[in-house]
Amino acid sequence: MQNERKINSAEVIAVGTEMLLGDLVDTNTAWISGRLAALGVGIYRHTTVGDNKERIVAAMREASARSDLVITTGGLGPTSDDLTNECLALLSGREMVEYGEARRHVDEMFARFGRKPTPSNYKQALFPEGTRLIPNPLGTALGALLEVDGTLFATFPGVPSEMKNMFEETLEPLVRARSDGAIVSRTLWFAGIGESALAERVQDLLDAQDPTVAPLAGQGKVRLRITARAATPEQAAQKMEPVEKEILGRLGKYYFGEDDETLEGAVGRLLKKQNAILALAESCTGGLLAKRLTDMPGSSAFFAEGLVTYSNEAKERLLGVPRETLVEHGAVSGPVARAMAEGARKGAGADYGLSVTGVAGPDGGTEEKFVGLVYIGLSDAEETFAEKLDLSAWARSRAAIRERSANRAFDLLRRRLQKHLQEQNKT
Amino acid sequence: MQNERKINSAEVIAVGTEMLLGDLVDTNTAWISGRLAALGVGIYRHTTVGDNKERIVAAMREASARSDLVITTGGLGPTSDDLTNECLALLSGREMVEYGEARRHVDEMFARFGRKPTPSNYKQALFPEGTRLIPNPLGTALGALLEVDGTLFATFPGVPSEMKNMFEETLEPLVRARSDGAIVSRTLWFAGIGESALAERVQDLLDAQDPTVAPLAGQGKVRLRITARAATPEQAAQKMEPVEKEILGRLGKYYFGEDDETLEGAVGRLLKKQNAILALAESCTGGLLAKRLTDMPGSSAFFAEGLVTYSNEAKERLLGVPRETLVEHGAVSGPVARAMAEGARKGAGADYGLSVTGVAGPDGGTEEKFVGLVYIGLSDAEETFAEKLDLSAWARSRAAIRERSANRAFDLLRRRLQKHLQEQNKT
Numbered sequence: 001m002q003n004e005r006k007i008n009s010a011e012v013i014a015v016g017t018e019m020l021l022g023d024l025v026d027t028n029t030a031w032i033s034g035r036l037a038a039l040g041v042g043i044y045r046h047t048t049v050g051d052n053k054e055r056i057v058a059a060m061r062e063a064s065a066r067s068d069l070v071i072t073t074g075g076l077g078p079t080s081d082d083l084t085n086e087c088l089a090l091l092s093g094r095e096m097v098e099y100g101e102a103r104r105h106v107d108e109m110f111a112r113f114g115r116k117p118t119p120s121n122y123k124q125a126l127f128p129e130g131t132r133l134i135p136n137p138l139g140t141a142l143g144a145l146l147e148v149d150g151t152l153f154a155t156f157p158g159v160p161s162e163m164k165n166m167f168e169e170t171l172e173p174l175v176r177a178r179s180d181g182a183i184v185s186r187t188l189w190f191a192g193i194g195e196s197a198l199a200e201r202v203q204d205l206l207d208a209q210d211p212t213v214a215p216l217a218g219q220g221k222v223r224l225r226i227t228a229r230a231a232t233p234e235q236a237a238q239k240m241e242p243v244e245k246e247i248l249g250r251l252g253k254y255y256f257g258e259d260d261e262t263l264e265g266a267v268g269r270l271l272k273k274q275n276a277i278l279a280l281a282e283s284c285t286g287g288l289l290a291k292r293l294t295d296m297p298g299s300s301a302f303f304a305e306g307l308v309t310y311s312n313e314a315k316e317r318l319l320g321v322p323r324e325t326l327v328e329h330g331a332v333s334g335p336v337a338r339a340m341a342e343g344a345r346k347g348a349g350a351d352y353g354l355s356v357t358g359v360a361g362p363d364g365g366t367e368e369k370f371v372g373l374v375y376i377g378l379s380d381a382e383e384t385f386a387e388k389l390d391l392s393a394w395a396r397s398r399a400a401i402r403e404r405s406a407n408r409a410f411d412l413l414r415r416r417l418q419k420h421l422q423e424q425n426k427t
Numbered sequence: 428m429q430n431e432r433k434i435n436s437a438e439v440i441a442v443g444t445e446m447l448l449g450d451l452v453d454t455n456t457a458w459i460s461g462r463l464a465a466l467g468v469g470i471y472r473h474t475t476v477g478d479n480k481e482r483i484v485a486a487m488r489e490a491s492a493r494s495d496l497v498i499t500t501g502g503l504g505p506t507s508d509d510l511t512n513e514c515l516a517l518l519s520g521r522e523m524v525e526y527g528e529a530r531r532h533v534d535e536m537f538a539r540f541g542r543k544p545t546p547s548n549y550k551q552a553l554f555p556e557g558t559r560l561i562p563n564p565l566g567t568a569l570g571a572l573l574e575v576d577g578t579l580f581a582t583f584p585g586v587p588s589e590m591k592n593m594f595e596e597t598l599e600p601l602v603r604a605r606s607d608g609a610i611v612s613r614t615l616w617f618a619g620i621g622e623s624a625l626a627e628r629v630q631d632l633l634d635a636q637d638p639t640v641a642p643l644a645g646q647g648k649v650r651l652r653i654t655a656r657a658a659t660p661e662q663a664a665q666k667m668e669p670v671e672k673e674i675l676g677r678l679g680k681y682y683f684g685e686d687d688e689t690l691e692g693a694v695g696r697l698l699k700k701q702n703a704i705l706a707l708a709e710s711c712t713g714g715l716l717a718k719r720l721t722d723m724p725g726s727s728a729f730f731a732e733g734l735v736t737y738s739n740e741a742k743e744r745l746l747g748v749p750r751e752t753l754v755e756h757g758a759v760s761g762p763v764a765r766a767m768a769e770g771a772r773k774g775a776g777a778d779y780g781l782s783v784t785g786v787a788g789p790d791g792g793t794e795e796k797f798v799g800l801v802y803i804g805l806s807d808a809e810e811t812f813a814e815k816l817d818l819s820a821w822a823r824s825r826a827a828i829r830e831r832s833a834n835r836a837f838d839l840l841r842r843r844l845q846k847h848l849q850e851q852n853k854t
Contacts, residue, residue: 018643020470021612022461023652025454029475034449043447044482046475048456051641055471079626080634081641113820118627138823161824185448199506200545207507214478214508216445225450280735286721287714290735294713297789297825299737305745306735308707308717314732314775318745348741362724393540396565397588398724 005150007178010041011063015075015084016158017050028073028156028163035167039175040182040233041069051081053090060091064151069175074158076141078120084155085144089128092148096126102133102142109140134170138162143170184236185227188247189261190254191411195222201250211243219400220407221263222254256414263410264292270417271302271352274424278413279348280306281319281340283331283357284374288406304348309340319343332357332369334377334386341377342384352416353379356409358389360401371395376409378416387412432577434605437468438490442502442511443585444477455500455583455590462594466602467609467656468496478508480517487518491578496602501585503568505547511582512571516555519575523553529560529569536567561597565589570597611663612654615674616688617681618838622649628677638667640674646827647834648690649681683841690837691719697844698729698779701851705840706775707733708746708767710758711785711801715833731775736767746770759784759796761813764804768813772806780806781840785816787828798822803836805843814839 012032018024026048033043044066049059056075063070075084089096102125110117127133127144134143134154141157143166154171156163190198195217199206202224205213211228226243230236248255256266271278280289280303290306293299307318312331315321321339329335337357345353358374365371372392378385389408394400439459445451453475460470471493476486483502490497502511516523529552537544554560554571561570561581568584570593581598583590617625622644626633629651632640638655653670657663675682683693698705707716707730717733720726734745739758742748748766756762764784772780785801792798799819805812816835821827 014473017641018652019457020460020473021464021652021654022457022459023612023614023650024643025452025457027452030446030449030452032449033447037448043449044477045486046441046447046473048473050471059472078623079642115621115624118623120627120630121623138820161821161827165823185450187450194542196505196545196548197542200547203547214444215506216451223450225445225448227448282714282717284721285718286726286730287709287717287733287735288721290709290714291712291718294711294715294735294737295826295829297787299713303713304738305741306714306737307745308714308721308733308735310721310727310733311731317774318732318734347744360724393565394588396592399722400588402722 004178005068006180007041007068007152007175008180009067010036010043010069010071011045011047011067012043013059013063013070013072014046014048015051015056015072016048017052017081019048020050028158028160031160031164032071032073032167035172036175037183037185039172040179040229041175042183051075051083053083053087056083056087057090060087060153064148064153067151069152069154071171072153072155073163076124076143076155076157078123078140082123085127088144088146088148088153088155092128092146094128094130097129098122098125099127099133102127105136105142106140134166136162136166138165145170181229181231182233182236183227183229184233184240185225186240186244187259188224188226188244188255189257190222190224190251191220191256191263191407193222193251193254198222198224198251198254202247205243205247211240213243213247219403256411262292263407263414265296266414267410267417268293268296268299268302270414270421273421274351274417276302276351276417277304277348278302278352278354279304279344279350281344281353281355281377282306282308283310283315283340284360285356285402285406286310288402289354289356289409292406304350307344315340319347330369332359332373332375334375334388337375337377337386338379338384339377341379341386345379351380352413353377354409354413356405358401358405360398361395362398365395372401374401374405376405376412378412380416431605432495433607434468434495434579434602435607436494437463437470437496437498438472438474438494439470440486440490440497440499441473441475442478442483442499443475444479444508446475447477455585455587458587458591459498459500459594462599463602464610464612466599467606468602469610478502478510480510480514483510483514484517487514487580491575491580494578496579496581498598499580499582500590503551503570503582503584505550505567509550512554515571515573515575515580515582519555519573521555521557524556525549525552526554526560529554532569533567561593563589563593565592572597608656608658609660609663610654610656611660611667612652613667613671614686615651615653615671615682616684617649617651617678618647618683618690618834620649620678620681625649625651625678625681629674632670632674638670640670646830683838689719690834690841692723693841694837694844695720695723695726695729697841697848700848701778701844703729703778703844704731704775705729705779705781706731706771706777708771708780708782708804709733709735710737710742710767710783711787712783712829712833713737715829716781716783716836719833731777734771742767746774757796759786759800759802761802761815764802764813765806765811766804768804768806769811778807779840780804781836783832783836785828785832787825788822789825792822799828801828801832803832803839805839807843
């Protein structure tokens, strides 16, 4: 490619009427942006346009006037409403021509899945003349790389796994070689404190300009993102260090990890450190805790089993919750949460038992057992206890009650594990 | 409001540097767009900008030149990087003034949560002069409604539950009264067929213009969206009818529901119709099936319990899978899938038992038991059988293997339930 200018700024254009109609949530743009930010490329804007030639070309033209790199996702399929590469040809005043390499790729991909391409599939072999192709080992749609008036365009398919692979294999090395300086970000995660209470305690840092510190809250967790810009990633990291130290000095007791860390990730790490095994007993979260733990590769090292006991009968039979306890206190109660946690732990021969029982709603609440009333039980060799949560402020959202219950349960276990670890270290 | 023009077109601007940095996936825009489309409002573009005054104002100005309604989300919080209403003031040339009503709202919300507002919280009482406030019963951030040069601006907070409530209570009635005609969409869902195979069979309909038909695939499911525009929603629905009939005539055997229907939703509906109870036994999906079933309110009517048996020991103890079967065939095998499904069903006294066991990866695969090898077991009073899946094409994504396994398992059960229902109806 001639006339290669530095890549310091980028925009992402998502193409697809399904997104404008609200039929699909675009996760690609966020992923791409995170990757570009890590490479020191500033992102000015995200745009989504429909499958409409004029509007796609207009969005491409506007973005190229602002940014060094324009990445598009979507619109590379075989159907007649897939228009992205054709729009790139219109923008650059080039012809669409068939690439033999791309045609062979279509044939090969179909052969791999034991199917035959149809004539329309060969539309995916057409690209603006002069394009450099982006290989796609996971699908038929190749991408295009084309410099138009000094702005580099890169087109990717909308299928996330394909796009990610192509981005990492082809575009990332290219951007790395052509970007100036670095923006480095680090996210610090906190639980057990609200957003404004947390923000108050670091207000002076939130007002600072470089590094910047920004809070963001959601479902019982709060994060602070520290961002610094410098000539090299190392220098940027160095600039962040004192800020991070200061924050942890003030808020350390709520801190549970950084960047991609999750509460279940922190729990898993601490369990592994202690060679301990966890068993779950879930009622209102219905498998959400187990699902989140097993989202992580390697979770079998610390997770043995989870019992989703939706019915009272299952709570009795599988967890040994005494019928009298269920009758006297009701399924949503401290005594039942304790019995569930203990039953799960003992049944599995595990070190820790964690349970959740509650009213997730939106229906089924009574005055006494209202929507949002949740009990979390925790059992280990030392003791078994329960914590009561009042999530009635989120009574309109079953999903919010379930997510917040899961987060609180994981955070309770995390604190317990951390306490045990500190005690061990002392002895 | 004076000079009220019709609302036929809209844009959504999401405000927040966290989105440009890829820290947060914006789900608000898709939700809003779906609602607007249903009201007959065409959406031309989505834009995301950072917490930067000039760029927010520029995006607002550009959007207002194209559209009758501009909706913003985010940037209404109490911190210094929350700038949306201030930018609306800049755009419209108005002063920011304190609204007594908004100040009282902040006090009331804090009182409800038993906390005290800090001085910065009262920033949320400032709005451009002449603004009509949008009530927010779920949070401190009120929204602003302001007509600027004939374009209606509406600002919403970024917290999805708050934004949705405010949109439904205040903006939707207003847009309904001011929109012309209607766009009506219907989504038809299919499983057990690939996107291009499906597209080939309705190619003539995909090429048609009104109603339009567009395919979209993901994780083992394919949808077709039919969209029609007419003077009234009834007329639009009438236009869609023959197209829907034609599609179902060709693809009926793969069809499982429309619009918001999910595979687990279809399963739940069919179970309820038969007064039948389901029990789950999950290994590699680790609670994902249980989680998806219990995402739905009222799932206790057909779901009794789910056993997440990650360890072999748990498969033996909780599901009665014979040790010899585990040793001879391995945990990822047809015989184990069958024993798990049968064990879950019998243990719970349920009508159906559904199981999944597989290698979700990314590690732990061998030549024989490769990443992506999954068995689904299904057991009812009549028989117990297993189906083998080869998802090795998605070996790089643990999440894709788990989602596809869950979809396939639900689809298998759905077909079985449908078969039983048809047999019942015959007799």
